Amino acid sequence: MPAVFGGVDATGAAAVAVELTRTPRRLGPRRTRLRVLAAVGVVGIVGALVGTRFRSDVLGTLSDVPAPRWHWLVACLIASVLFYVAHGVSVRAASGLRMSLGTATASQLAAAAANRVVPAGLGAIAVHLRFLERRGMTRPAAVAAVASIKGAAILLHLAGIALVAGTLRGSGVGEAVTAPVRMTVNGIGAGPVAAGLAVVGAGVGTAVAHPRVRTRLRPALRGFRAHLGVLARSPWRTIVLVTSTAATKAAQVMGLACAVWSFESGLSIASITAVYLVGSAVAGAAPTAGSVGAIEPALAIGLTASGGTAATMFAAVLVFRLISYWLPILPGVTALAMMRRRGDL
Structure with a gap:
């Protein structure tokens, strides 16, 4: 779930282009489940070690955090469910295929499970392509x-x-959220960062300009433009696509808001929306799966700059990520295996 530009960046675009030239591979549910479980196990072990090492500091910091109000947590869970349903509607509108909403939603859960293992949203892209x-x-x-x-x-x-x-x-929200990025760039140096971006740009440009690559991509690009043309000539499908995509953003914002309000109700929905949109955009540059390790501090810092208590906002962000990002893994793996048995993947 987060979401967060949805993992769409230069790396994701390049991966989509590469996917055009590859032969589809069958996704083994057993191998996928093992990878997901292994990733969860590694995260659990690291979390246990870190928690043991810093147990006293964490308990001291969180001792003043109030207990969450459960009705807001239920609302956060409902918002997370609506996110996947809205995403399923957007898939139906974008593809124009006849499929049940349950099947489309299950494909999003399966894509989310794959996205927990592969960084930069590439796992979800691969599952989406295979499903369609x-x-x-x-x-x-x-x-x-x-x-x-x-x-x-x-x-x-x-x-x-x-x-x-x-x-x-x-x-101070924008400055607080972008401060870690500025500190990282300043620590590495503007010169090395610019050089790295130039190397990446030159590599992508060289690959695209290669005659063999262009020859293989030309038929695919024609089909690509044809499908977008069909979508552009279908106002109803376009309206549904835009509306359902907006609903996914609204569901993510409401999920974060409910998690925050379960601890502290002083922040407005406008401030929470601003923090989520800016924080997720900044964290989207992280090369980790689902921006893990980047979006959490970005959201916590932004919420604190908006007037929340630091420890309380940190706890709220952890709860939000637990419900919206980690909890869907099990139903996602189940959906992946079920769709594989039915031949949908």
Whole structure:
């Protein structure tokens, strides 16, 4: 779940292009389950070691945090469920395929499970492509459908930041959220960072300009443009796609808001929305699966800058991530295995 530009960045775009030239591989549910369980086990072991090492410090810091109010936690869980349902609606609208909402939602849970293992959203992209191809779409059309969802998410995310820009002025939220990025760049040095970006850009540009790559991509790009043209000539599908994608963003914001309000009700929905949109955009640059390790401090720092108590906001973010990100792993693995047995993956 988070979401968060949905893992769409230069790395994700390059991976989608590479996917056009590859032969689809069958996804083994047993291997996927083992990988997910192994990842969960490693995270659990590391968490236990860190918790044991810093147990006294953590308990001292969290001793003043009030107990969460359970009705808000239930609301956070409902918002997380609605996120996957809305995502399923967007898949149906983008693809134009006839499928039940349950099947579309199950595909999103399966993609989320894969996304917990593979960084930068590539696991979800691979599952989406495989699912749409198994439903009868060609590879270029499937890529176009996924790209339309991701593109709508990016545009809506930017529009959301523009709408809450007034909330950011003078609040310190933007500065607090982006401070870790600035500190990292300053620590590495502007020169090395610019050189690294130049190398990545040159590598991507060289690969795209290669005649063999262009020859293999040309038919796929024609199909890609054709599918986007069909989508553009279908106003109803476009409206449903944009609305459902906006609903995924709203569900994520409401999930965070409910987690925050379960501990402390002083923050407004406008401030929480601003923190989520800016924090998730900044954390989206992290090369980890689901921006783990980047989005948590970004959200906690932003909420604290908005007026929340540091320890309380940290606890609220952890609860939000537990419900929206880690809890769907088990139903996601189940959906992955079920869809594999039915031939949907």
